[in-house]
Amino acid sequence: MSTVIETRQLVKKYKLGAATEVSALRGIDLQVEEGEFVAIMGPSGSGKSTLMNIIGCLDVPTSGTYRLSGSEVSRMSSNQLADLRAGKIGFIFQSFNLLPRTTALENVELPLNYQGVANARKRAEEALEWVGLSDRLHHRPNELSIGQQQRVAIARALVTHPSLILADEPTGNLDTRASEEIMNLLQSVHRQGGTLVLITHETEIGQHAQRVVRLRDGLLVSDETVTHPLDARKPVTAPTLPEQPHVTVA
Amino acid sequence: MSLWRSVQMAWRALSHNKGRAFLTMLGVIIGVGAVIMMLSIGAGTQLSVTSRIEGLGTNLLMVSPSRIREGNIATGNASGNLTVADADALREVAGVAMSVPVTSRGCQLIAGSLNTNSQVVGTTVDYLATLNASVEQGIFFNQNEIDRWDKVIVLGPTVAETLFPDGSALGKTVQVVSNQTKGFFRVIGVLASKGGSGFNNQDDQAIIPITTAQKLVFGSKTLSGIDLQVASSDQMDQVTTLATDTLRRRHNIATGKTSDFTILNQEEMLGTLSSVIGTFTVLLAGIAGISLLVGGIGIMNIMLVSVSERTREIGLRKAIGARSSTITTQFLVEAIMLSVVGGALGIVLGYVGSTLIGWLGGLTTLVDTNSVLLGFIFSLAVGVFFGYYPARRAASLNPIDALRYE
Numbered sequence A: 001m002s003t004v005i006e007t008r009q010l011v012k013k014y015k016l017g018a019a020t021e022v023s024a025l026r027g028i029d030l031q032v033e034e035g036e037f038v039a040i041m042g043p044s045g046s047g048k049s050t051l052m053n054i055i056g057c058l059d060v061p062t063s064g065t066y067r068l069s070g071s072e073v074s075r076m077s078s079n080q081l082a083d084l085r086a087g088k089i090g091f092i093f094q095s096f097n098l099l100p101r102t103t104a105l106e107n108v109e110l111p112l113n114y115q116g117v118a119n120a121r122k123r124a125e126e127a128l129e130w131v132g133l134s135d136r137l138h139h140r141p142n143e144l145s146i147g148q149q150q151r152v153a154i155a156r157a158l159v160t161h162p163s164l165i166l167a168d169e170p171t172g173n174l175d176t177r178a179s180e181e182i183m184n185l186l187q188s189v190h191r192q193g194g195t196l197v198l199i200t201h202e203t204e205i206g207q208h209a210q211r212v213v214r215l216r217d218g219l220l221v222s223d224e225t226v227t228h229p230l231d232a233r234k235p236v237t238a239p240t241l242p243e244q245p246h247v248t249v250a
Numbered sequence B: 001m002s003l004w005r006s007v008q009m010a011w012r013a014l015s016h017n018k019g020r021a022f023l024t025m026l027g028v029i030i031g032v033g034a035v036i037m038m039l040s041i042g043a044g045t046q047l048s049v050t051s052r053i054e055g056l057g058t059n060l061l062m063v064s065p066s067r068i069r070e071g072n073i074a075t076g077n078a079s080g081n082l083t084v085a086d087a088d089a090l091r092e093v094a095g096v097a098m099s100v101p102v103t104s105r106g107c108q109l110i111a112g113s114l115n116t117n118s119q120v121v122g123t124t125v126d127y128l129a130t131l132n133a134s135v136e137q138g139i140f141f142n143q144n145e146i147d148r149w150d151k152v153i154v155l156g157p158t159v160a161e162t163l164f165p166d167g168s169a170l171g172k173t174v175q176v177v178s179n180q181t182k183g184f185f186r187v188i189g190v191l192a193s194k195g196g197s198g199f200n201n202q203d204d205q206a207i208i209p210i211t212t213a214q215k216l217v218f219g220s221k222t223l224s225g226i227d228l229q230v231a232s233s234d235q236m237d238q239v240t241t242l243a244t245d246t247l248r249r250r251h252n253i254a255t256g257k258t259s260d261f262t263i264l265n266q267e268e269m270l271g272t273l274s275s276v277i278g279t280f281t282v283l284l285a286g287i288a289g290i291s292l293l294v295g296g297i298g299i300m301n302i303m304l305v306s307v308s309e310r311t312r313e314i315g316l317r318k319a320i321g322a323r324s325s326t327i328t329t330q331f332l333v334e335a336i337m338l339s340v341v342g343g344a345l346g347i348v349l350g351y352v353g354s355t356l357i358g359w360l361g362g363l364t365t366l367v368d369t370n371s372v373l374l375g376f377i378f379s380l381a382v383g384v385f386f387g388y389y390p391a392r393r394a395a396s397l398n399p400i401d402a403l404r405y406e
Helices: A048-055 A078-088 A104-115 A120-130 A146-158 A176-191 B003-016 B018-055 B084-091 B127-131 B143-147 B157-163 B210-217 B233-250 B266-309 B311-319 B324-360 B369-395 B399-404
Strands: A003-016 A020-033 A037-041 A063-068 A089-092 A164-168 A196-200 A211-216 A219-225 B060-065 B096-111 B114-123 B135-138 B152-155 B173-177 B182-191 B205-209 B225-230 B261-265
Touching: A003 A048, A020 A048, A020 A219, A037 A048, A037 A176, A048 A063, A048 A164, A048 A196, A078 A089, A078 A104, A078 B311, A078 B324, A089 A146, A104 A120, A104 A146, A120 A146, A146 A164, A146 A176, A164 A176, A176 A196, B003 B018, B003 B324, B018 B266, B018 B324, B018 B369, B060 B233, B084 B096, B084 B225, B084 B233, B096 B127, B096 B157, B096 B205, B096 B210, B114 B157, B114 B210, B127 B225, B143 B210, B152 B157, B152 B173, B157 B182, B173 B205, B205 B210, B225 B233, B233 B261, B261 B266, B266 B311, B266 B324, B266 B369, B311 B324, B311 B399, B324 B369
Parallel strands: A037 A196, A037 A211, A089 A164, A164 A196, B114 B205, B152 B182
Antiparallel strands: A003 A020, A003 A063, A211 A219, B060 B225, B060 B261, B096 B114, B096 B173, B096 B225, B135 B182, B152 B205, B173 B182
16 A cells, blocks of 8 residues: 655744744644545644645645655645646535536536546546436536535546545535535545545544544644544435435525 | 637636626727727728829829928919919920919809809810810810900809709809909800819819910919829829929029929829828827727726636636646636627627718728728737736635635
């Protein structure tokens, strides 16, 4: 098994004004292997968003090194970072960030367009089918429930077959049932060999992962394996795939 | 990302807010439309002036009196330099087919209760040939009538129409009132219409024998000019030189002094007029171009608004792998689409507008391919120029901040 994420003494400082500096990260050593499902947890201000931005190649560290699938990221140009994001990382956001007025299919196609992939449409259809939305291909985000919108976003993250899927509070805007659906999907990704990093502050959501890493004040304070992860396939509240998803009215 | 894809995306982004897109384009539509209308008026005027001057007759040289200047002081009077004897002398110059003395003044013409103010031209028999004109009714006067100082008159069609609306001009009497005298003239002919309006309207004149004009009407021996018909067009320069020498000798002008006359040929007149019209066209089109510029600023403004409205979208696109250059292209394509679609509509507006000006305004207008091309290229350039800054601004957004933007 190869290492997907490897950070050494990752430090990120932000300048606030001329003299003041804030350290969001103060030396993080983190290693994530291929096929792992890791939850990064911590209260707000702990630096977990900063860490996610760096892991997601949206930002570069002030010092320290970050290797993504073996390639050194911390000194890359913005174009190299963009290509890396296009090819190796799938993002899932709290607020979905689907393009409005654009069908589910076209939303999922978008990253493939940026990569210049040939059979983009077919692959997007497959990804949407995989998340159980094959009958919603031509719906626009405002015609979908929020649970369905997040599933479109997951399909968009998976469609490029990324080496790393980064989910930033993916259930933050969802009700319990929809959250279970989403966690079930993420666990399916994991079972099929995907590498996932989940950022959350909800303990129960974090318990769906195999491993939980806790941050506090820019430092890694604990790193433990979850002995009995919660299985979203046996939820208290909701039926799951492959049954048709229900529609939740937001 | 292919360009075609960017075009599709831009089309979708713009068609989502059609009202706004149209208002944004309006500046370019009006700008391009105005430029094309102005250019069409310029081109049309050029065309009508050219054809009118060509209608004067071919191979024509015009001798006219000019002030003598010594240093910066005008020492001689402009009129009085040219005489019928000069015209006779020029007739002997090699290459000159006809030499026609012309004296003309604005006079009042009265017939019964009707009157008009027209140019009365005193000249000789050859005038008709140099003018490229012909008599439609009646006859032109002949040498005998000139020798006898006969009071006969040939009316231009406009004059005949005005004084004799029923078309019965022939044989009637017209009173010619100049500031010297007045006299009754018998109408012996009416010229065929040559069309045209405004300045140098050849239909609006009345022609009398030169002797009658000088002795009985104007009371002056001076000429307003001499028209020279040159035998062939390749002799124009040669005849100009010879005629100049002849007149300078006759007028006793020392070598080195300026002549008291000028000789213009048609080509020079055409050139002069063309350059004047060209200058005006450029001026008008330039003013119209300013509105195109304002339209471009409108596009930039809306694109900036659009960039800030779509900050999250830009952040997302960057997060999932769009390079800065891809974002730049996307917004640039939108701006260019606004300006090019606006430009195309502007071309239609310009075409329709100049046709209407032609119909309603009585001006000759001509929309040529070049002005359409110019309008299109300018609108494209406006899109690129004014779209670039907003596009760069979109591309330079930090994806993290952009994704968090509310």
